[in-house]
Amino acid sequence: MSDSFGKGHHLHLIDGSAYIFRAYHALPPLTRKSDGLPVGAVAGFCNILWGELTKSGREVPTHIAVIFDFSSKTFRNDIYPLYKANRPELPEDLRPQFPLTRAATRAFNVACIEIDGFEADDIIATLARQAVEAGGACTIISSDKDLMQLVGNGVRMRDPMKDKTIDRDEVIEKFGVGPERVVDVQALAGDSVDNVPGAPGIGLKTAALLINEYGDLETLLDRAVEIKQPKRREALINNAELIRISKRLVSLDAHVPLDFTIADLSVLEPEPEALLGFLQEMEFRTLTRRVSDRLQVEAPAVAETPEPKAAAPERLPFDHSTYARVSDLPALHAWADRIREIGHVAVDTETTSLDEMRAELVGISLAVDPGRACYIPIGHKQGGGDLFGSTDLVPGQLALDDVLAVLKPILEDPAILKIGQNMKYDWKIFARIGVTVAPIEDTMLMSSAMYAGLHNHGMDTLSETYLGHTPIPIKPLLGSGKSAITFDRVAIDDAVKYAAEDADVTLRLWQSFQPNLHRAKVTTVYETLERPLVPVLARMEMHGIQVDRDTLSRMSNAFAQKMAGLEDEIQTLAGDRFNVGSPKQLGEVLFDRLGLPGGTKGKTGAYATGADVLEDITTLEDTYPQGAQLAARVLDWRQLAKLKSTYTDALQDHINPETGRVHTSYSLVGAVTGRLSSTDPNLQNIPIRTEEGRRIREAFVAPAGRVLVSLDYSQIELRILAHVADIPSLQQAFRDGIDIHALTASEMFSVPLDQMTPDIRRRAKAINFGVIYGISGFGLARNLRIPRAEAQGFIDRYFERFPGIKEYMSETVKFAQGSGYVQTLFGRKIHTPEINAKGPTAGFAKRAAINAPIQGTAADVIRRAMIRMPDAITHLDAKMLLQVHDELLFDVAEEDAAELTRIAKAVMENAHHPVLTLKVPLTVEAGQGLNWAAAH
């Protein structure tokens, strides 16, 4: 501990107010159980602060402080009374938490600083300056752009949420100028959130442009008359005083009088009693446990303190040395006995591959109580991973058959719960050796039901977030790259620790999640939409779909030839050889060499060359014939390159040599809305929109004597929208089976249905989709390639015709802002932690919040259909193969095709019953054929 500050020392300054707001908006409104005191923001604040204090790495501070705003009135209000005048009122349940966050900071034994008349940012500026002048380093932990002017000369920032360092480069990326000119740019651009006026009509982009051209703000104002654009010139000349005031508002005061020195801020260990006392008073169970765990480890003297122990008696630290290795049958039977006694067990399998269809079982781990877990090695091999690793088994392992003789009855026992993290994986591994695991619990799915939108649901995240424990990483065991080994080459002693810990973590997560599932009111979601889908998906994946290698291979060759031809043409047009697949090189050819207009560089400094850009260039035939042709060829080449690399080439590699079929893997938690996602390979994005791409579906075939049947929901999201937004005319149209886009067009543009033109219908269709996505004038304008004003006109008229839509949108956003989540009609929750953010993030969050209930309800509907499907079609020779969001694909014996279509259609159309009655019918369209293209 140091009582000075200077060279070699490192000061961390935490922007406390920012923490509070992030914490408040990121968490559901938590209250203290005993008296209902709102403490959500305090809880989040403590979690972030504790994370910051226990962070390990090279950037460990020697000195630290949390800085807060004292009040909303500061010296800036004397300069400009309207400063921050349009800030929304503080939420009622947040205000009382402010003093608590100060108390929390002190409880963690961290200096807590606030000074009347100054913003936290000024104090941070002052301390950062002093730190650098004393020869030390300073890291500001905040993502506030107003602090970016301080970066440089030994001062850096770190965004605590993204854990991203903000250095000079990031500042330039954000403001277009270095830190020393940031205030000039801010003074010009103003800030609507803080009510800094700036120059009217000048935004960040223009401001940076001007400052870069003239050097600094004063020079710019002096020479404003030279500016060519009349609007800009007038804006600067007429508002010079306002701009200077703005600069004073955004400039931080680095000379705030302080009654302490940096030396007083040295890092101190928390006093266990004070800290645990505070946390217990707040009734933060998890954090109390986590802190007491940690302090016991680091400060053994505290272990005797009886208080914290009593607070979390059930919590055991993770101790890898207690995990058992099971090498003989008596030991295995002892574990089996304990499992039968308590009726549940956490299970995890270790294998040689992440691909369940090729993975070989290496071992099984079991956990029965927290801290009580074992690993049963079965397939570990000799030879530690060198190239000539033998195929001899390591001695001292039980044989698979002997293990299964004991475990199969347990794994299939309807009275014993099998708990896993991502159970679909283990289910498939066991299924391949003849064991059908049931009933199951899955901590990953529980997390997804409770916390979708807040974080991912991997075991590491869950363990860190809810157990305060970082599991042993797999990387050091397996290595990486060329020298990577498979799990069967891992030393058994290491494997025991790693594998048993996974089961232990899973068990503890399950215990901690159980009560929360009810509290979050998502038990039904978990039990009816998540858990039962596991065996359904596992069977679909294992069955796979037949893909014809020859068809793909022929297409690959044809594509390669066409591409070579196009490449020649492109090189000729360009006058030089370059890599057509490189967007960077292509951009240089188009915009530098050929001098085409419209070249815009993105933030990485590369020209944008996306399809929309290239399409615009193709229209310049008269002025730039060469460039227009080149762009057209590149578009063709790109399409072929995509089809070849992603589909015709890659799919061949995914044909399983044993089954001759392609086995995708669905993720139940990949999408926050509840949609599935598909990987390795992704079979949910096989081409269909272009004729050339569509032919790839001809390679997905039915075996001899069978056919593929495709059933897809017609307009399911629009139907759900018509229901939730309660639009009678749209609902009636769906009931009458009228073309919904044509009807929309007719209502909006007052064109009778029998006089509808394809173009008007196309526009209405774009608007209908836009609404589902949280429409904006900008987005629609870009999609339809029409002026923004016209697009806005369409939207206005749409809202006029269908007022329920606007109401739904604002109600949904309002709900999200109040609660932090939105819900589907089946109760699935999707959290929206960014909904109260400021800036462009808010726009994203709002649109996502509008879309999620619609997309999510549709996802729930097809999940329900899939779960019911197997029982509905048992009497038929048919298999469900694929799901593509609103489509199910079946493989069925020819003679059963008609019956399957009838039944599966009925299951899908009634999937929402009985829990939900919609004011619109759900309809399903069917097709069948010998391949997927023909079935659609």
Place this chain on the structure above:
DNA sequence: CTCGTCACG
């Protein structure tokens, strides 16, 4: 390992 691009609903 990130970015740009593009395939799907």
Place this chain on the structure above:
DNA sequence: GACGTACGTGACGAGT
């Protein structure tokens, strides 16, 4: 006359 925007995904090649 721009803070910046349609929603949700996964895979590939290029380039760092």
